[in-house]
Amino acid sequence: MSRWEPNARGRLEQAAMELYLERGFEQTTVEEIAKRAGLTERTFFRHFADKREVLFAGQAVVQEFLVSAVADAPEAAAPMDAVGAAFEAVGALFEERRESVRRRQAVVAANAELQERELIKLATLSSAIADMLRRRGVPDPAASLAAEAGVAVFRIAFERWVSDTSPRDLPYFIRESLDELKTLLLCLRLGESPGGS
Amino acid sequence: MSRWEPNARGRLEQAAMELYLERGFEQTTVEEIAKRAGLTERTFFRHFADKREVLFAGQAVVQEFLVSAVADAPEAAAPMDAVGAAFEAVGALFEERRESVRRRQAVVAANAELQERELIKLATLSSAIADMLRRRGVPDPAASLAAEAGVAVFRIAFERWVSDTSPRDLPYFIRESLDELKTLLLCLRLGESPGGS
Numbered sequence: 001m002s003r004w005e006p007n008a009r010g011r012l013e014q015a016a017m018e019l020y021l022e023r024g025f026e027q028t029t030v031e032e033i034a035k036r037a038g039l040t041e042r043t044f045f046r047h048f049a050d051k052r053e054v055l056f057a058g059q060a061v062v063q064e065f066l067v068s069a070v071a072d073a074p075e076a077a078a079p080m081d082a083v084g085a086a087f088e089a090v091g092a093l094f095e096e097r098r099e100s101v102r103r104r105q106a107v108v109a110a111n112a113e114l115q116e117r118e119l120i121k122l123a124t125l126s127s128a129i130a131d132m133l134r135r136r137g138v139p140d141p142a143a144s145l146a147a148e149a150g151v152a153v154f155r156i157a158f159e160r161w162v163s164d165t166s167p168r169d170l171p172y173f174i175r176e177s178l179d180e181l182k183t184l185l186l187c188l189r190l191g192e193s194p195g196g197s
Numbered sequence: 198m199s200r201w202e203p204n205a206r207g208r209l210e211q212a213a214m215e216l217y218l219e220r221g222f223e224q225t226t227v228e229e230i231a232k233r234a235g236l237t238e239r240t241f242f243r244h245f246a247d248k249r250e251v252l253f254a255g256q257a258v259v260q261e262f263l264v265s266a267v268a269d270a271p272e273a274a275a276p277m278d279a280v281g282a283a284f285e286a287v288g289a290l291f292e293e294r295r296e297s298v299r300r301r302q303a304v305v306a307a308n309a310e311l312q313e314r315e316l317i318k319l320a321t322l323s324s325a326i327a328d329m330l331r332r333r334g335v336p337d338p339a340a341s342l343a344a345e346a347g348v349a350v351f352r353i354a355f356e357r358w359v360s361d362t363s364p365r366d367l368p369y370f371i372r373e374s375l376d377e378l379k380t381l382l383l384c385l386r387l388g389e390s391p392g393g394s
Contacts, residue, residue: 078384119316141353145378148349156341178385181342185379187275 009047011037016054017100020107025051025114055104055114059121063128066090070132079138083129083150084178091157091170105162126151153177206244208234213251214297217304222248222311252301252311256318260325263287267329276335280326280347281375288354288367302359323348350374 005011015036019028030051034041048054069086077085094101108114130140130147138146157173164173202208212233216225227248231238245251266283274282291298305311327337327344335343354370361370 078381078386080381080385084385116313116317119320120313123316141357141374141377142381144353144356145349145374146381148353149346149378149381152342152345152349156338156345159341160338177338177342180338181346182382182385184275184277184339184343184346185382188277188281188375188379189275 005039005043008037008039008043012039012044012047013054016051017103017107020055021103025055025107025111052114052117055107056117056121058104059125062090062093063125065093066125067128067132070129070136073136075136079133079136079142079146080149080178082133082136083146084153084174086129087150087154088171088174091154091174094158095169095171102162105158122151122155149181153181202236202240205234205236205240209236209241209244210251213248214300214304217252218300222252222304222308249311249314252304253314253318255301256322259287259290260322262290263322264325264329267326267333270333272333276330276333276339276343277346277375279330279333280343281350281371283326284347284351285368285371288351288371291355292366292368299359302355319348319352346378350378 012033016028016033019032019036028051030041030044033051033054034044037044048057066086069089070082073082073085108118126144126147129150130144133143133146134140153174154177157170157177160177161168161170161173209230213225213230216229216233225248227238227241230248230251231241234241245254263283266286267279270279270282305315323341323344326347327341330340330343331337350371351374354367354374357374358365358367358370
């Protein structure tokens with residue numbers, strides 16, 4: 001019964017992504033994914049809890065990568081620099097897997113439930129980054145704000161990158177969004193009446 | 198059968214909140230809410246689609262309020278000023294209903310599903326604000342970033358306000374977080390190596 005299946009996980013991911021794009025996430029069953037990959041359902045469930053996890057398993061790796069990057073930033077790095085550099089690095093990682101990241105995004109964008117799951121995962125990511133900033137001695141609310149700003153910049157940069165057809169890469173869009181956010185806040189005249197005199 | 202029930206909606210909200218706090222959201226049924234309010238289930242469903250909607254119906258009002266405030270900002274107002282002032286105004290509104298807002302928050306904080314729903318509503322709110330900024334002529338990514346930054350600032354200020362026991366009000370925490378985000382981004386040395394020489 002139990003055979004060694006070379007790269008079973010990768011084959012399942014590949015099969016699932018093909019089917020999600022062909023028929024939609026809702027319409028695809030685990031049975032079909034296993035069949036397309038030439039594997040059994042039992043093998044599927046050895047790797048993934050359900051068909052949704054195929055899309056989100058990678059996020060644990062992304063989170064680990066980001067949190068480590070923030071942890072490893074030079075001690076003197078300002079919080080936003082540590083967070084910005086971490087997201088740029090993850091952007092470069094995504095860029096290397098450009099096609100598979102975009103395929104996954106197309107599946108998520110087509111399904112409201114998956115979009116909600118993505119939001120929840122991003123909130124978890126933001127909390128994990130804020131925790132690491134606190135461990136680096138950044139007080140609140142700065143730690144939470146830097147993490148939230150990083151996630152917001154990444155989300156918006158990612159959307160622009162996905163719909164962009166030029167050769168500009170994801171780290172470019174992350175830098176652009178971070179720079180734009182800086183400009184927006186530089187223009188903020190806190191406490192003065194907006195547009196006054 | 199059909200009687201005029203004075204302030205049925207308010208009574209249902211009050212009863213629901215009491216029960217959610219006493220027994221938890223999961224353990225409360227619509228039947229119990231109606232009974233506690235001295236009304237029928239039929240009356241409940243005339244006002245709310247389900248027991249979750251009792252907690253989220255107010256968000257449509259908040260969204261409408263915020264989007265209008267952004268729309269009504271002086272033409273010369275910078276995007277972040279328009280967004281910041283709108284959230285400060287909504288903060289003042291929440292402050293007026295301090296106890297009921299905090300009771301609702303306690304219910305949401307105790308339930309993972311409700312927290313997820315809150316995240317989704319905040320994402321919808323952010324999109325609606327970004328749309329209004331675009332209508333005011335703010336280009337992307339600035340429009341999306343200003344909206345996301347506003348929501349992030351509000352979320353973090355709200356959390357601090359909820360757990361704070363001093364008399365400082367919600368608009369105070371919103372200004373504090375906005376100012377902190379500005380400081381964080383002023384320290385950003387984009388493009389230079391973080392912490393370098």
